[in-house]
Amino acid sequence: MKNFWLELPRPFTVLAPLDGVTDFVFRQMIVKFGKPDVLFTEFTSCDGLQSKGKKKLEGRLMFKPNEEPIVAQIWGANPKDFYETAKYIKKLRFSGIDINMGCPIADIIKGGGCSGLIKNPKLAAEIIKATKDGAGGLPVSVKTRIGFANESIEDWIGFLLKQDLAALSIHLRTVGELSKTPAHWELMPKIIKMRDLYAPKTIVIGNGDIISFQEIKEKYKKYRCEGFMVGRGIFANPWMFNKSKNVEEISVKERFDTFLKHIKLYEKTWGNTRNFANLKKFCKIYINNFKDAGEYRKKIMESKSLKELTEIVETLRN
Numbered sequence: 001m002k003n004f005w006l007e008l009p010r011p012f013t014v015l016a017p018l019d020g021v022t023d024f025v026f027r028q029m030i031v032k033f034g035k036p037d038v039l040f041t042e043f044t045s046c047d048g049l050q051s052k053g054k055k056k057l058e059g060r061l062m063f064k065p066n067e068e069p070i071v072a073q074i075w076g077a078n079p080k081d082f083y084e085t086a087k088y089i090k091k092l093r094f095s096g097i098d099i100n101m102g103c104p105i106a107d108i109i110k111g112g113g114c115s116g117l118i119k120n121p122k123l124a125a126e127i128i129k130a131t132k133d134g135a136g137g138l139p140v141s142v143k144t145r146i147g148f149a150n151e152s153i154e155d156w157i158g159f160l161l162k163q164d165l166a167a168l169s170i171h172l173r174t175v176g177e178l179s180k181t182p183a184h185w186e187l188m189p190k191i192i193k194m195r196d197l198y199a200p201k202t203i204v205i206g207n208g209d210i211i212s213f214q215e216i217k218e219k220y221k222k223y224r225c226e227g228f229m230v231g232r233g234i235f236a237n238p239w240m241f242n243k244s245k246n247v248e249e250i251s252v253k254e255r256f257d258t259f260l261k262h263i264k265l266y267e268k269t270w271g272n273t274r275n276f277a278n279l280k281k282f283c284k285i286y287i288n289n290f291k292d293a294g295e296y297r298k299k300i301m302e303s304k305s306l307k308e309l310t311e312i313v314e315t316l317r318n
C-alpha cells in the first residue's frame with residue numbers, strides 16, 4: 001500500500017481539519033483556488049460511525065478524487081470503534097487516516113477522546129494499534145498538541161514518536177492554551193532532533209499561526225519540519241495555496257462571484273441538511289478586504305434561509 005506522505009515535496013502544505021469549515025464544499029473551493037499538497041476532512045466520531053446515527057455522519061467523509069491525497073480524521077476513545085472505522089475508511093478509498101489527539105472541547109476530553117488521550121498514553125497506544133490493524137496498509141497519522149496543561153514534548157511527543165506513525169502533526173500549543181497564545185515554534189528544532197533519533201521515518205508537520213506561503217518557506221529553512229499545516233490562515237486568504245495569486249488584486253466582483261459559487265455548491269451538496277448559520281459565516285472569508293465590506297456582511301448575516309442568502313448576495317453583487 002502506498003504511503004503518500006513519503007512522496008510529497010519538501011516543504012509541503014496541508015489544509016488543517018476545521019470542523020464546520022473544511023467540509024466537502026469548502027475543500028472543493030480551496031482545490032479550485034490553489035490546491036494544498038494534502039487535505040484533511042473535519043474530525044468525525046468513530047463512535048458515531050459505529051452507531052445507528054451513522055447516516056448523519058457519512059457526509060463528513062465525502063470527497064472527490066480531485067482532493068487526493070486526502071486524509072480522514074477520526075476521534076473517539078474506544079479501540080474497537082477505531083478498528084471498524086479504519087476498515088470503513090479504507091473502503092472509501094481515502095489516502096490516509098488521522099487520529100485526533102488535540103481537540104480541547106471539554107465534553108470530549110471528559111469522554112477520554114481527542115486531547116484527553118494526552119493524559120492516557122496507554123489508551124492512545126491501543127487506539128493507534130487498532131487503527132493500524134483496521135487500516136489495511138493505509139498510512140496512519142496523529143494530530144496533537146505539545147502537552148495538556150504544560151508543555152511535555154519529551155514525554156508525550158517522545159511517546160508518539162515511538163508508535164511507528166507515518167506522520168505526526170503538531171499544533172504547537174498546549175491544550176490549556178487553546179489558540180490564544182502564539183504557537184511555540186521555538187520547540188520545533190527539539191522535536192525534529194527527537195524524531196531523527198526515535199523515528200527517522202515519521203514525517204513531522206508543524207501547525208500554528210501560519211498566514212502565508214512566504215512564511216512557510218522561511219519556517220522550513222529555520223525549523224526543518226517537512227510539512228506545514230494551515231488552519232485559520234485561510235480565513236484571511238483562502239487563495240493562499242496558490243503561489244501566483246495576489247490576494248490584494250482580487251476584485252470585489254470576484255469575491256461576490258466566488259461566494260455565490262460556494263453557496264450554489266453548498267445547496268447542491270447539502271440542501272437544508274447542514275447548519276445554515278455556518279454557511280453565512282463564510283462571508284467573513286470572501287466579503288472582506290474592501291471598502292464597506294463590513295456593511296455588506298451585516299446584510300448577509302441577516303438572511304434567514306438559503307434562498308434569502310442567495311438573493312441578497314446576488315443583489316449586492318450587481
Ligand SMILES: Cc1cc2nc3c(=O)[nH]c(=O)nc-3n(C[C@H](O)[C@H](O)[C@H](O)COP(=O)(O)O)c2cc1C
Nearest residue numbers: 016017018019042043143171208209210230231232
Ligand atoms: C473552527 C475550527 C475548527 C477546528 N476543527 C478541528 C478538527 O476538526 N480537527 C482538528 O484536529 N483540529 C481542529 N481545529 C484546530 C486546527 O486544525 C488547528 O490545529 C488550529 O486552528 C491551529 O492552527 P492555526 O493557528 O493555523 O489556525 C479547529 C480549529 C478551528 C478554529
